[in-house]
Amino acid sequence: MRIGIFDSGVGGLTVLAAIRARLPGADLLYLGDTARVPYGGRGAKTVKQYALECAQWLVDQGCDHLVIACNTASAYGAEAVRTACSPLPVTGVVLAGAASAAAAAHSKGPILVLATRGTVSSQAYLRALNETLPGRQIRQRACPLFVPLVEEGWPPGVVLDGVIDHYLSDLLQPTPAALILGCTHYPVLKDHLAARLPEGLAIIDSSEAVAQSLYRMYPDARSGAGRTRLCFTDDPEASRAAIQTIYPAGLHGADQIQLA
Amino acid sequence: MRIGIFDSGVGGLTVLAAIRARLPGADLLYLGDTARVPYGGRGAKTVKQYALECAQWLVDQGCDHLVIACNTASAYGAEAVRTACSPLPVTGVVLAGAASAAAAAHSKGPILVLATRGTVSSQAYLRALNETLPGRQIRQRACPLFVPLVEEGWPPGVVLDGVIDHYLSDLLQPTPAALILGCTHYPVLKDHLAARLPEGLAIIDSSEAVAQSLYRMYPDARSGAGRTRLCFTDDPEASRAAIQTIYPAGLHGADQIQLA
Numbered sequence A, B: 001m002r003i004g005i006f007d008s009g010v011g012g013l014t015v016l017a018a019i020r021a022r023l024p025g026a027d028l029l030y031l032g033d034t035a036r037v038p039y040g041g042r043g044a045k046t047v048k049q050y051a052l053e054c055a056q057w058l059v060d061q062g063c064d065h066l067v068i069a070c071n072t073a074s075a076y077g078a079e080a081v082r083t084a085c086s087p088l089p090v091t092g093v094v095l096a097g098a099a100s101a102a103a104a105a106h107s108k109g110p111i112l113v114l115a116t117r118g119t120v121s122s123q124a125y126l127r128a129l130n131e132t133l134p135g136r137q138i139r140q141r142a143c144p145l146f147v148p149l150v151e152e153g154w155p156p157g158v159v160l161d162g163v164i165d166h167y168l169s170d171l172l173q174p175t176p177a178a179l180i181l182g183c184t185h186y187p188v189l190k191d192h193l194a195a196r197l198p199e200g201l202a203i204i205d206s207s208e209a210v211a212q213s214l215y216r217m218y219p220d221a222r223s224g225a226g227r228t229r230l231c232f233t234d235d236p237e238a239s240r241a242a243i244q245t246i247y248p249a250g251l252h253g254a255d256q257i258q259l260a
Helices: A013-022 A044-060 A071-085 A093-104 A117-122 A124-132 A146-151 A158-171 A186-195 A206-217 A236-246 B013-022 B044-060 B071-085 B093-104 B117-122 B124-132 B146-151 B158-171 B186-195 B206-217 B236-246
Strands: A002-007 A027-032 A065-068 A090-092 A111-115 A138-142 A178-182 A202-205 A228-232 B002-007 B027-032 B065-068 B090-092 B111-115 B138-142 B178-182 B202-205 B228-232
Touching: A002 A013, A002 A044, A013 A027, A013 A206, A013 A228, A013 A236, A027 A044, A044 A065, A044 A071, A044 A117, A065 A071, A065 A206, A071 A090, A071 A093, A071 A117, A071 A124, A090 A093, A090 A206, A093 A124, A093 A178, A093 A202, A093 A206, A111 A117, A111 A124, A111 A158, A117 A124, A117 A138, A124 A138, A138 A158, A146 A158, A146 A186, A146 A236, A146 B146, A158 A186, A158 B158, A178 A186, A178 A206, A186 A202, A202 A206, A228 A236, B002 B013, B002 B044, B013 B027, B013 B206, B013 B228, B013 B236, B027 B044, B044 B065, B044 B071, B044 B117, B065 B071, B065 B206, B071 B090, B071 B093, B071 B117, B071 B124, B090 B093, B090 B206, B093 B124, B093 B178, B093 B202, B093 B206, B111 B117, B111 B124, B111 B158, B117 B124, B117 B138, B124 B138, B138 B158, B146 B158, B146 B186, B146 B236, B158 B186, B178 B186, B178 B206, B186 B202, B202 B206, B228 B236
Parallel strands: A002 A027, A002 A065, A027 A228, A065 A090, A111 A138, A111 A178, A178 A202, B002 B027, B002 B065, B027 B228, B065 B090, B111 B138, B111 B178, B178 B202
Antiparallel strands: none
């Protein structure tokens, strides 16, 4: 069993790590489109085309299941990828995250979604949550500074607190029921975010949600010693610092590949 | 006379605006590679290839002079573009900025260069300054948070001050002679930077340096009513907010094009 995971860059390594922890027996092939990262600010058609190219490459490598680790690619491209790669199963972070939020939202408060500009504009979380939690108030916020803060490994302090407060302060009344981290980089900030948010607020990490869903689907892969291979469309050296911050094991044996 | 200006995205619009102010009679064609922006964190070979593709497109549109407005593209791709497009004149922001810094550095202090990770790694400013100011100490610093701060139009406050201090505080002793803004977005922060820096420090805006150089070359274009056309590789709507912040006039009639 070989699971193909693709992302716009290195952020999806959080999804890879979560799947690896749950399914040690699966072969995992990761594709990061670092030559064109980030997808978050691009137009819908462009993101959909990039997602299809990444998916096709993973299919050509013999993957049995595709995971769209990038929220923006999942928002704009999941349907197109599902159609193009049918009957292969395709798991996107958006639906997995929305399902987790619905399960974790114990109060009647709004659901907050923090994401890139692209994911917010796509309204994909809005549509998914309207199905899992009909009638619930959803409040979205684009947080473009979070990604460079994570990739640079910024220390706690006035800048990090100031950026978090800038994005979140007007979203905390009425008290929200859950907050979805709608970008693969954001889980790295989870503890800092939790410290600035009301106690008891459920924080949804979509990478965990995806891993749980795969865990249920593939009981045979819950043990064993599967292989992990990382591929990037740009020279992995150019992303060395960011890979080191997010997934330290990933630097060894990473390859550069070219999409058709 | 048609000048072709290319950049990784919208930041080069500061260069377009500076040229337009000096040469009202020139036709200006701007190409922003917004489908693949930013170049700043990518590998050398990838940036060089992207720069060649952008340059070729402008040549195909009949441009008589090419301006590489992106510092990273200028750092990694200027030589390749000059060779490929010979005998067309090619002006890159790096050499223009280094020449301006040499002219403005009245003290013996070090020259500071603020830029993207890619431009810093390329050492292009280091090489250029070693020629214009032999033996002078050069200190470079990558400032990845500056671009999203500019594109989001962040207000003055603790975050902006904290980010500037984080990047600059250990570069101010001994007192520098000049500071080069080695990324097209950074001039938008010029006043904030000046307020946190020693008085009298020369701040070099490479877009101004390029415009001055072209002004000297094309006296016939110093008056007249040239046309301006903007093209982007992604949907211009996806960059609407950033274009609005940097070059408000640019939104009208911007086209999406496809590179070969």
